[in-house]
Amino acid sequence: MGLHQRSDIKELKKSARLSALDFDDSLLGRWLHTDLPSGQAQHTQFTDDPAVPAQTIIGISWGHLIFNLVMQTVFIGLGIAICLYVPKEASSFIYLIGGILIAGMLYAMYTFIRDMLIRRPKLIISKEGIQTVHTGFHCWSEIQDEKIIIRRTRSARVEILVYHFPGETENLTLTPYAISQRQIERLLYVYRNRSKLI
Structure with a gap:
């Protein structure tokens, strides 16, 4: 490309910018001129997205469900292990902790199943x-x-x-x-x- 042609292109870009035209075809330029969601695009013309259904x-996310149920089961198992395998001569406070852990996790599991699986939000x-x-x-x-x-x-x-x-x-x-x-x-x-x- 000759020096004269490069000069012409620079002049065209300069004129386009002065005319408020978009002459930036770089990756950053295309990203800056895409439609933005929600309140960020209030000043641009709305272009519908045919991929969005009526x-x-x-x-709910099954990954979220499974993770929570697994963690609750683990803590219930930990509470049972505390109650079953702690030496009998151990303090009754240890058994109390195990009982509270089991009861608390059972209640948490009940409310979680009720809210996530039965009510199906x-x-x-x-x-x-x-x-x-x-x-x-x-x-x-x-x-x-x-x-x-x-x-x-x-x-x-x-x-x-x-x-x-x-x-x-x-x-x-x-x-x-x-x-x-x-x-x-x-x-x-x-x-x-x-x-x-x-």
């Missing part, structure tokens, strides 16, 4: 609105400021779906659900904008 039903999102097991269904006209917030503890990173509706706020922990933060942000963005087209 309604999305998000169930689902998060349902569509262009009509959002439905959760805790607060029921609310249409988009009632919902305000929907977003995903991150709360960090010493041992975990917890993603929470937060939105406001008349007189109340939903704070739904997403840990048990089979969906990532990026996926649910995309769903919220698409369905919120679809609701405006109804």
Whole structure:
């Protein structure tokens, strides 16, 4: 490519920038100009995503279920081992610890099975609105400021779906659900904008 041609290309790019045109075809440039989810894309024109169905039903994560049940079973076994294999001359306080551990883990397992397997919580999102097991269904006209917030503890990173509706706020922990933060942000963005087209 000659010096004159390079100069022409530079002039074209300069003119494009001055005209507020996107002339950046680099990887970073393409990433910066993609649609952003939720509130980040409010100033861009909505482009529907045909891969998003009319309604999305998000169930619980089997990985989360299995992990919790395994851990609870391990602690119940530990409590039983304390009660069975600790020498008889040991302090009664040791047996008390074993009994509390067994009772506590059995109760935790019962509530976990009740909440996760029997009630089978689902998060349902569509262009009509959002439905959760805790607060029921609310249409988009009632919902305000929907977003995903991150709360960090010493041992975990917890993603929470937060939105406001008349007189109340939903704070739904997403840990048990089979969906990532990026996926649910995309769903919220698409369905919120679809609701405006109804």
